[in-house]
Amino acid sequence: xxxxxxxxxxxxxxxxxxxxxxxxxxxxxxxxxxxxxxxxxxxxxxxxxxxxxxxxxxxxxxxxxxxxxxxxxxxxxxxxxxxxxxxxxxxxxxxxxxxxxxxxxxxxxxxxxxxxxxxxxxxxxxxxxxxxxxxxxxxxxxxxxxxxxxxxxxxxxxxxxxxxxxxxxxxxxxxxxxxxxxxxxxxxxxxxxxxxxxxxxxxxxxxxxxxxxxxxxxxxxxxxxxxxxxxxxxxxxxxxxxxxxxxxxxxxxxxxxxxxxxxxxxxxxxxxxxxxxxxxxxxxxxxx
Amino acid sequence: xxxxxxxxxxxxxxxxxxxxxxxxxxxxxxxxxxxxxxxxxxxxxxxxxxxxxxxxxxxxxxxxxxxxxxxxxxxxxxxxxxxxxxxxxxxxxxxxxxxxxxxxxxxxxxxxxxxxxxxxxxxxxxxxxxxx
Numbered sequence: 001x002x003x004x005x006x007x008x009x010x011x012x013x014x015x016x017x018x019x020x021x022x023x024x025x026x027x028x029x030x031x032x033x034x035x036x037x038x039x040x041x042x043x044x045x046x047x048x049x050x051x052x053x054x055x056x057x058x059x060x061x062x063x064x065x066x067x068x069x070x071x072x073x074x075x076x077x078x079x080x081x082x083x084x085x086x087x088x089x090x091x092x093x094x095x096x097x098x099x100x101x102x103x104x105x106x107x108x109x110x111x112x113x114x115x116x117x118x119x120x121x122x123x124x125x126x127x128x129x130x131x132x133x134x135x136x137x138x139x140x141x142x143x144x145x146x147x148x149x150x151x152x153x154x155x156x157x158x159x160x161x162x163x164x165x166x167x168x169x170x171x172x173x174x175x176x177x178x179x180x181x182x183x184x185x186x187x188x189x190x191x192x193x194x195x196x197x198x199x200x201x202x203x204x205x206x207x208x209x210x211x212x213x214x215x216x217x218x219x220x221x222x223x224x225x226x227x228x229x230x231x232x233x234x235x236x237x238x239x240x241x242x243x244x245x246x247x248x249x250x251x252x253x254x255x256x257x258x259x260x261x262x263x264x265x266x267x268x269x270x271x272x273x274x275x276x277x278x279x280x281x282x283x284x285x286x287x288x
Numbered sequence: 289x290x291x292x293x294x295x296x297x298x299x300x301x302x303x304x305x306x307x308x309x310x311x312x313x314x315x316x317x318x319x320x321x322x323x324x325x326x327x328x329x330x331x332x333x334x335x336x337x338x339x340x341x342x343x344x345x346x347x348x349x350x351x352x353x354x355x356x357x358x359x360x361x362x363x364x365x366x367x368x369x370x371x372x373x374x375x376x377x378x379x380x381x382x383x384x385x386x387x388x389x390x391x392x393x394x395x396x397x398x399x400x401x402x403x404x405x406x407x408x409x410x411x412x413x414x415x416x417x418x419x420x
Contacts, residue, residue: 184376191372198392225384229375231368231391 005121009052017048020102034085060124063131076139083143100129160186162193169270170199175208183219200232201270205263207238217252237266292317300332306339314350325361332401338369348383355388368397
């Protein structure tokens with residue numbers, strides 16, 4: 001009697017699902033904090049049903065056949081949602097390999113005597129499920145990348161505040177690396193704020209910029225020139241000693257830009273340009 | 289033919305550009321303005337471009353030219369009221385208009401010219417503009 005893996009799968013669907021779930025529940029990679037057991041069961045059942053439905057003797061060896069599109073879809077959904085829920089790659093991988101283990105167990109039970117057939121069938125199964133695992137991984141990584149991209153967007157949205165620190169004086173603390181898209185956002189925000197508030201001095205604080213290379217410097221110079229075109233002066237502050245060293249080593253000319261070591265000294269300079277003075281109140285009288 | 293009016297205010301000339309500057313209009317403006325500076329002996333030129341929303345490299349160059357030409361005739365040029373989008377475009381085009389003074393609005397441009405040329409106009413120092 002020739003029992004094939006496809007027949008076995010179709011006949012023993014329920015048993016397979018149970019043994020797979022058993023494996024998942026006893027495995028150390030079970031994350032019942034991220035997903036309830038009922039959800040897990042529903043997810044696994046969907047996958048087993050689809051697989052048993054689709055698999056035939058013809059397409060089992062053609063792993064990239066279009067017949068499997070539905071299974072791929074389910075795998076992608078599972079993998080994507082796992083990536084978002086915060087599963088590790090290992091846990092997601094073990095989930096699919098658990099299915100392979102379960103089917104292999106089933107094969108061993110059902111084909112007890114014919115080792116040759118057992119070998120052929122498991123080989124087919126290996127091929128198919130390894131391909132599934134690869135797809136799961138690919139989508140998992142894609143899901144993670146989407147998360148990273150979204151976070152990037154959010155960071156660049158929130159990380160360019162333009163603050164009015166005095167009448168006619170704006171400050172713009174830059175946190176993180178300046179790339180071209182971010183420079184664009186920074187520039188637009190700053191110029192718009194200059195128009196809105198009628199400020200004539202902008203302080204660009206770069207103490208939060210980890211490194212300044214020639215590209216970042218070029219972006220800074222661009223921002224300063226655009227501010228100047230609007231009719232406002234721009235001061236760059238928060239230049240750390242390392243940054244001063246790099247700038248000189250790279251031969252970047254910042255000599256026609258006002259640069260200050262700290263935000264405080266930039267503010268002082270700005271006060272000077274506005275002909276403002278800050279002085280201590282007369283303590284003798286006011287405190288007593 | 290369309291022309292951009294040049295108004296005289298004391299020793300300054302005021303040009304308000306209300307339309308989009310196409311090339312011929314810009315060239316006419318350049319000629320008219322330089323003639324006017326020569327005729328009136330103006331010491332400063334204010335160009336208000338707050339209504340200009342589209343700019344190209346040609347117009348950027350014309351602004352730079354006007355500034356250099358008036359400087360030859362011993363007058364300073366201040367461009368006022370540039371829109372943020374225009375400023376970004378000019379920078380992206382690589383035109384930083386380094387010889388041109390800029391101010392946020394006409395009022396500030398006027399006081400900038402006055403401080404530059406006012407009581408001690410023979411001591412005007414081109415390099416001291418950033419720090420005042």
